[in-house]
Structures are given as C-alpha cells and as structure tokens.
Amino acid sequence: xxxxxxxxxxxxxxxxxxxxxxxxxxxxxxxxxxxxxxxxxxxxxxxxxxxxxxxxxxxxxxxxxxxxxxxxxxxxxxxxxxxxxxxxxxxxxxxxxxxxxxxxxxxxxxxxxxxxxxxxxxxxxxxxxxxxxxxxxxxxxxxxxxxxxxxxxxxxxxxxxxxxxxxxxxxxxxxxxxxxxxxxxxxxxxxxxxxxxxxxxxxxxxxxxxxxxxxxxxxxxxxxxxxxxxxxxxxxxxxxxxxxxxxxxxxxxxxxxxxxxxxxxxxxxxxxxxxxxxxxxxxxxxxxxxxxxxxxxxxxxxxxxxxxxxxxxxxxxxxxxxxxxxxxxxxxxxxxxxxx
Amino acid sequence: xxxxxxxxxxxxxxxxxxxxxxxxxxxxxxxxxxxxxxxxxxxxxxxxxxxxxxxxxxxxxxxxxxxxxxxxxxxxxxxxxxxxxxxxxxxxxxxxxxxxxxxxxxxxxxxxxxxxxxxxxxxxxxxxxxxxxxxxxxxxxxxxxxxxxxxxxxxxxxxxxxxxxxxxxxxxxxxxxxxxxxxxxxxxxxxxxxxxxxxxxxxxxxxxxxxxxxxxxxxxxxxxxxxxxxxxxxxxxxxxxxxxxxxxxxxxxxxxxxxxxxxxxxxxxxxxxxxxxxxxxxxxxxxxxxxxxxxxxxxxxxxxxxxxxxxxxxxxxxxxxxxxxxxxxxxxxxxxxxxxxxxxxxxxxxxxxxxxxxxxxxxxxxxxxxxxxxxxxxxxxxxxxxxxxxxxxxxxxxxxxxxxxxxxxxxxxxxxxxxxxxxxxxxxxxxxxxxxxxxxxxxxxxxxxxxxxxxxxxxxxxx
Numbered sequence: 188x189x190x191x192x193x194x195x196x197x198x199x200x201x202x203x204x205x206x207x208x209x210x211x212x213x214x215x216x217x218x219x220x221x222x223x224x225x226x227x228x229x230x231x232x233x234x235x236x237x238x239x240x241x242x243x244x245x246x247x248x249x250x251x252x253x254x255x256x257x258x259x260x261x262x263x264x265x266x267x268x269x270x271x272x273x274x275x276x277x278x279x280x281x282x283x284x285x286x287x288x289x290x291x292x293x294x295x296x297x298x299x300x301x302x303x304x305x306x307x308x309x310x311x312x313x314x315x316x317x318x319x320x321x322x323x324x325x326x327x328x329x330x331x332x333x334x335x336x337x338x339x340x341x342x343x344x345x346x347x348x349x350x351x352x353x354x355x356x357x358x359x360x361x362x363x364x365x366x367x368x369x370x371x372x373x374x375x376x377x378x379x380x381x382x383x384x385x386x387x388x389x390x391x392x393x394x395x396x397x398x399x400x401x402x403x404x405x406x407x408x409x410x411x412x413x414x415x416x417x418x419x420x421x422x423x424x425x426x427x428x429x430x431x432x433x434x435x436x437x438x439x440x441x442x443x444x445x446x447x448x449x450x451x452x453x454x455x456x457x458x459x460x461x462x463x464x465x466x467x468x469x470x471x472x473x474x475x476x477x478x479x480x481x482x483x484x485x486x487x488x489x490x491x492x493x494x495x496x497x498x499x500x501x502x503x504x505x506x507x508x509x510x511x512x513x514x515x516x517x518x519x520x521x522x523x524x525x526x527x
Numbered sequence: 528x529x530x531x532x533x534x535x536x537x538x539x540x541x542x543x544x545x546x547x548x549x550x551x552x553x554x555x556x557x558x559x560x561x562x563x564x565x566x567x568x569x570x571x572x573x574x575x576x577x578x579x580x581x582x583x584x585x586x587x588x589x590x591x592x593x594x595x596x597x598x599x600x601x602x603x604x605x606x607x608x609x610x611x612x613x614x615x616x617x618x619x620x621x622x623x624x625x626x627x628x629x630x631x632x633x634x635x636x637x638x639x640x641x642x643x644x645x646x647x648x649x650x651x652x653x654x655x656x657x658x659x660x661x662x663x664x665x666x667x668x669x670x671x672x673x674x675x676x677x678x679x680x681x682x683x684x685x686x687x688x689x690x691x692x693x694x695x696x697x698x699x700x701x702x703x704x705x706x707x708x709x710x711x712x713x714x715x716x717x718x719x720x721x722x723x724x725x726x727x728x729x730x731x732x733x734x735x736x737x738x739x740x741x742x743x744x745x746x747x748x749x750x751x752x753x754x755x756x757x758x759x760x761x762x763x764x765x766x767x768x769x770x771x772x773x774x775x776x777x778x779x780x781x782x783x784x785x786x787x788x789x790x791x792x793x794x795x796x797x798x799x800x801x802x803x804x805x806x807x808x809x810x811x812x813x814x815x816x817x818x819x820x821x822x823x824x825x826x827x828x829x830x831x832x833x834x835x836x837x838x839x840x841x842x843x844x845x846x847x848x849x850x851x852x853x854x855x856x857x858x859x860x861x862x863x864x865x866x867x868x869x870x871x872x873x874x875x876x877x878x879x880x881x882x883x884x885x886x887x888x889x890x891x892x893x894x895x896x897x898x899x900x901x902x903x904x905x906x907x908x909x910x911x912x913x914x915x916x917x918x919x920x921x922x923x924x925x926x927x928x929x930x931x932x933x934x935x936x937x938x939x940x941x942x943x944x945x946x947x948x949x950x951x952x953x954x955x956x957x958x959x960x961x962x963x964x965x966x967x968x969x970x971x972x973x974x975x976x977x978x979x980x981x982x983x984x985x986x987x988x989x990x
Contacts, residue, residue: 197651198650198651199632199649199650199651199917200649200916201647201649202647202649202915202916202917202918203627203629203632203634203649203916203917203918204880204916204917205833205835205880211839294646295645319644319645319646319647320643320644320744322914322915322916322918323914323916324914325914336650364646364675364676369646369648369675370648373648373650373668373671374650376667376671377650377664377667380667390674486839486842486843488839489916
C-alpha cells in the first residue's frame with residue numbers, strides 16, 4: 188500500500204500534466220525589484236470569502252502582492268454564483284488590471300468568461316479548477332491548486348481504520364462539475380476499492396451547501412449501518428455532522444480542509460477522525476508568484492500543485508500551526524490538554 | 528443519385544413522422560452531414576449545397592427533427608426579408624466515451640456528438656499492471672463520468688487510444704480485441720466494453736488520436752496536411768492529409784522512433800538517442816558532474832531529474848541543459864526534415880511534455896528542417912509546439928468516434944433508426960460479443976477471451 192502521507196503529488200493535472208512543485212516558482216531579489224518598479228495591479232475573483240480556506244488563501248495572496256509592490260485592484264466575492272462571476276470577469280476584462288487570480292465556480296458555464304479575460308491580454312491564474320476545454324498558454328496562464336487527488340487518497344486512508352469490515356461507506360460530494368472535488372471523489376473511491384475491497388462505496392451529491400444535511404439524512408435512511416463518510420470539504424462536512432448529531436448516529440467522518448470548526452471536532456474526538464488539509468496560504472503565495480513571474484516575461488509551469496497534509500487528533504496542534512502559520516484555536520489547545 | 532431518383536425513392540407518409548424507408552437514407556445522410564459540419568445552416572443553403580429539391584429537403588428535415596437529430600427552433604439574421612430558420616445539428620442526441628491508455632497514465636472523457644469534451648480526468652496508472660486491473664479501472668471511471676454528467680442520452684460510441692500501432696479491420700465494426708500489448712494478449716477488452724456500455728468501440732494508436740485532436744482543437748486549420756510528432760520516451764508521428772488521418776496498410780504509419788540516426792559517433796534508433804530517457808540521463812550526468820548549476824540544485828534538494836526538469840533548466844538559460852535539448856532537437860529535426868521533403872506538410876506540430884515546455888528543442892527542430900528542406904517545402908510551413916497536452920488524445924479519440932459514426936456508409940445504415948445503436952451491423956456485433964464473453968477460453972480465467980477469428984467468421988461477423 189502506498190502511503191498518502193509522503194507529501195508527494197499523486198494526481199495529474201487537468202490535461203494530464205505532471206505537477207510542478209511550488210519551489211520551482213521562486214522570486215529572486217531582482218524579480219521583486221522589477222515587479223516593484225512596474226507597479227502591477229491584480230484583481231482577485233473568489234468563490235466565497237466565508238471559509239477559513241478563502242481567508243488564508245487571500246492572506247497569502249495579499250501578503251505576496253504587497254511584497255512585490257503590486258496593488259489589489261479589487262476582490263470579487265462570487266458566493267458560488269456563476270452569473271456573478273461572469274459579470275465580474277467581463278467587467279475586469281475591460282479594466283486596466285495586469286492579472287486576474289480566479290477560482291472558476293463551475294465548468295462550461297464560466298469557461299468563456301475566463302477565456303475573455305485571457306484574450307483581453309490579462310495574465311489569468313486559476314486556483315483549483317480549470318473548466319473543461321480551457322488550455323494553458325492559450326486560455327489561461329497557469330493553474331495553482333492543491334493535489335486534490337492526493338487529498339482524496341488521504342481522506343480514504345485516514346477513514347479506513349475506523350470502518351469495520353464489510354460495511355457501506357458514503358461519499359458526499361459536490362453536484363457541480365468541479366475539477367478539485369471530482370479529483371477528491373475519484374481518488375477516495377479508488378483507494379477504497381484497491382485497499383478495502385470489503386467496503387461498498389455509495390456516492391451522493393449535494394447541489395448546494397444548504398442541502399447537505401438533507402442529503403446526509405437520506406443516505407443514512409438508505410444505509411442505517413453506514414460505516415464511514417467522506418465529505419469533499421469541511422463546511423458541508425460540518426453540515427453532515429450536524430445532521431448525524433440530530434439523528435444521534437455515530438459515523439466516522441473524514442474531509443478536506445483544516446477549517447476551525449472541523450479542527451475543533453477532530454480535537455474533541457467527535458465524529459471527525461481525520462482531515463486532508465490543503466495549504467491555502469502557500470497556495471495563495473504560489474499563485475501570486477506565478478502571476479508576477481509571468482508578468483515579468485518568465486516561463487511558468489502550466490500546473491503547480493501543493494501536496495496535502497494528513498491531520499489526525501494526535502497531530503492537530505502541530506498541523507494547524509504548519510498549515511495556517513498561526514497557533515491552533517484556543518478550543519483545540521484546550522481539548523488537547525494545552526499541548527502546543 | 529439524381530434528384531428524380533431521390534424523389535422516387537422518398538417515402539410516402541404523413542408529414543412530421545419519421546420515415547423508415549431505406550430509400551430516404553442517402554438524402555438524409557447528405558443533409559445531416561451538411562448540417563453537422565456547418566456547411567449548411569438554413570434550408571436554402573441545404574438546397575443549394577445538396578442539389579436536392581425543396582420538397583425533399585423539407586421532408587427530410589421533418590424526419591431528422593422527429594429523430595431528434597436536428598433542431599430548427601432558432602431564427603437566423605434577416606437579410607432583407609423574413610429571418611431564416613437556422614438548422615442545427617443536435618450534438619446532444621448521444622454521448623461518446625473516450626480513453627487514452629498511456630504507459631504511465633490513463634485519461635478518460637465524455638464528449639457530445641460534436642466531439643466537444645464535457646468532462647475529462649487523468650490519473651497515473653502503470654500499463655504493465657495486469658490487464659484486469661486496468662480494465663476494471665477504466666470501466667469504473669467510465670461509469671463515474673456517466674453518472675457525474677447526469678445525462679440521460681445513450682452512449683453512441685467509445686474511442687480508445689493505446690500506445691501501440693493498432694490493426695483494425697477496414698470498414699465494419701470491431702467485435703474482437705486486436706493485439707496491442709503483450710500483457711493484454713488474450714484479454715477480451717473490446718468485447719467487454721461493447722457489452723458493458725452497449726456501444727461500438729473504435730481503437731487507434733495514441734499518436735494517431737493526438738494528431739486528430741490537434742486538428743480538431745489545436746491551432747491547425749481543419750483541412751491541413753499535418754505532420755504530428757510526439758516526443759517522449761518513444762518518438763512517433765501521425766500524418767493527417769487533407770484533414771484525414773493516414774494510418775498505413777497495417778495501421779503502423781509513423782513509427783519514426785526506430786529510424787537510425789547518428790550522434791557523437793554513436794548510431795542508434797532516434798528514440799534511443801533523442802527521447803526523453805536520454806534527455807533525463809544527460810541531465811542527471813550534468814548535475815552529478817557539476818556541469819549544470821540548475822540541475823545540480825535539484826539533485827541537491829533530493830529531487831529526481833526528469834526530462835521536463837532538463838527542459839525547464841534550458842528554458843531558464845542553463846547552458847548544458849540547452850545543449851542537451853538542442854542536440855535532441857537536431858536529431859529529431861533530421862528525421863522530420865526528410866519526412867517534410869517527402870510529404871510537404873503545411874504544419875508540423877511537436878507534442879509531448881518535453882516539446883511543449885521547451886522552446887530550445889522547438890528552435891533546433893526548426894533550424895534543421897528549414898536548413899535541410901527544399902525551399903518550396905518550407906515556404907509556408909509552420910512548425911509549432913502543441914498546447915493540448917494529454918487532452919489531445921481525448922479530443923482526437925472523440926473525433927475518431929464522431930467521424931466513424933457519421934461516415935457516409937455507416938450513417939446510411941442507421942439514420943432511419945435515429946441512432947447507430949440500431950444499425951444492423953452493430954446489432955450483429957452485440958450478438959457476437961455476447962456469445963464470445965459467454966464462452967471464455969479456459970486459460971484466461973480473469974477476463975473472458977475473444978473467440979478465434981474463424982469462429983467469428985462462421986457467425987458472419989463484419990470484422
């Protein structure tokens with residue numbers, strides 16, 4: 188069995204590319220000096236600002252832009268709405284921004300609007316998702332993402348020891364065709380099939396965060412003996428956990444993203460038994476470095492990926508510090524007996 | 528067929544209902560393909576281009592609409608009179624599954640009937656693993672992609688590309704599994720896919736499908752003559768003439784990696800002296816001997832040096848890496864120049880991750896080809912690097928299936944039924960493959976084996 192925790196990138200890119208490591212995108216002193224002289228302007232178009240992932244990613248982006256003397260011309264919060272994203276991108280296409288960092292909130296629906304940004308001569312750095320058919324170098328500059336396939340493998344590997352033999356396992360995944368969540372879902376199922384052939388995987392899709400609880404309840408109704416659950420990111424995972432709480436059912440859960448709420452649940456040895464953490468701060472930094480290098484006329488990889496970090500109750504304090512570059516929340520520290 | 532013959536051959540029936548006579552098939556085929564390929568977008572254009580009468584066109588469009596193959600609900604732009612109704616092909620009438628099997632990766636995609644990819648996914652996979660593991664993974668991913676799309680249309684065709692020449696029957700549909708790799712001998716992969724997804728299968732070499740992908744979604748005009756060169760561990764070529772893939776007598780056209788070349792006193796096959804393994808090896812030596820600071824740093828950090836690293840080092844100005852890439856480019860250039868003089872392509876496209884991420888190799892190929900070719904050959908020749916990556920194989924695989932589904936002869940056999948799944952040839956394939964899987968050979972317990980060709984022939988198989 189291959190360990191998913193060896194901090195390598197397991198997945199391939201949206202076009203089958205091998206990942207470039209973030210260390211390959213390095214800004215040298217003279218790059219920073221040249222960027223400062225140019226005074227670049229960068230706009231951010233993000234799916235939501237209401238998650239820990241978004242806030243940390245934004246922190247990485249803003250900090251690095253500041254180091255390069257670049258200005259953040261605008262931050263657009265799309266709230267997962269494709270129409271809002273299209274309107275924002277079309278407006279930005281006509282504005283004097285040098286680069287746009289965007290996380291496409293859908294697939295075909297938002298592809299053309301992103302293409303128009305690149306056609307308008309802006310450097311387009313995508314985070315986590317590439318709509319099908321968009322090509323690096325033609326339709327966008329570069330994709331910077333987590334190793335989402337690796338995150339799915341970690342989710343499965345951490346869940347497996349908590350699931351008794353011959354049980355049903357659920358995947359709660361996003362109903363929208365989204366590269367990042369697709370990869371997590373595929374990888375989770377692949378790991379289970381390869382390493383726990385005694386388990387049967389059932390996938391259920393939620394169309395929006397609001398329907399996650401309902402989807403969880405119908406899954407439990409269908410499979411009352413559910414042995415484990417993988418949810419493709421932390422916010423719907425907490426919705427699912429609340430639905431399980433309401434029913435008084437214990438099902439071990441793993442998810443992706445080390446958000447505050449799910450971290451507390453993991454530390455308190457609630458239903459969360461493991462988290463495949465992304466590195467959103469480092470991802471934000473890498474996205475800006477890519478944009479700056481490209482604006483300076485230097486070649487950049489088509490896909491840069493950051494490996495996932497496996498987090499359990501036993502390493503949560505250290506992991507939180509590593510992922511967020513800050514102390515774990517007081518609740519987590521208290522639950523872990525003040526260790527830090 | 529003359530207009531009079533068409534009229535006589537048309538079906539009498541109530542307007543608005545699908546016609547089932549084979550007599551209408553030739554004109555239905557002609558009209559559908561004109562609409563599908565965008566050569567005609569209004570009734571007037573169909574009449575003009577097809578040379579069919581108005582009554583026939585009206586009748587056939589009614590049939591095609593009832594079969595859900597065309598749609599006339601949209602209006603075009605008026606040019607003086609009433610706005611014409613636009614006739615559009617319904618690319619959502621069916622679905623196409625595509626897979627690319629590479630030595631180290633598996634790609635899958637779902638496309639519509641225009642060949643446009645709707646979803647794609649790539650993952651690492653060792654093709655030397657047991658065939659059953661790969662088949663099982665492929666089926667799981669196909670099932671996943673269909674389920675994820677939530678589309679209710681049926682799969683009309685499956686396109687598979689493999690890293691080997693493919694011998695397939697000319698005409699007819701596949702109902703047995705051609706030999707592709709030693710580890711797959713005796714594996715009834717074609718029969719299994721046909722039975723699992725109830726759709727016909729088309730098989731092509733990787734380089735052939737990538738060439739088709741470049742033609743459909745790259746920067747090469749669709750009616751071009753293109754030489755497509757894939758540079759990796761193996762080096763292969765695909766030739767597209769007037770928009771059609773040339774496969775050769777045995778499907779083995781383009782095995783240029785075996786051509787002998789000479790470099791630094793060594794003579795050997797092109798792929799051995801210029802392929803990505805050699806590039807990586809040269810990079811590792813340069814790093815160890817301190818000739819390349821860029822690569823030495825990667826090595827010092829504990830990284831493994833790949834051909835892509837050497838390409839990136841060259842791109843960043845590392846002199847030794849530049850020479851390694853340039854040497855490979857020159858060797859490839861000599862072979863490509865000979866082919867260019869023979870074939871006179873309008874475009875040469877270099878593909879593979881080394882070629883796509885590195886301008887030095889591209890520049891070296893250009894230099895040699897321009898230097899060694901007849902001036903007429905290079906006058907309008909464009910030599911570029913592909914931007915499609917591994918997606919090229921998926922786009923090309925979808926294009927192969929779409930071209931085959933709508934090839935005149937096959938289309939005529941199913942058009943009155945509204946779907947290729949109703950074609951008599953395919954019904955026979957379903958029957959033959961079901962029988963083949965029901966009686967596997969005893970020595971291949973994991974996957975049922977294909978029947979012997981003589982058995983199939985005795986059952987009247989088209990292949």
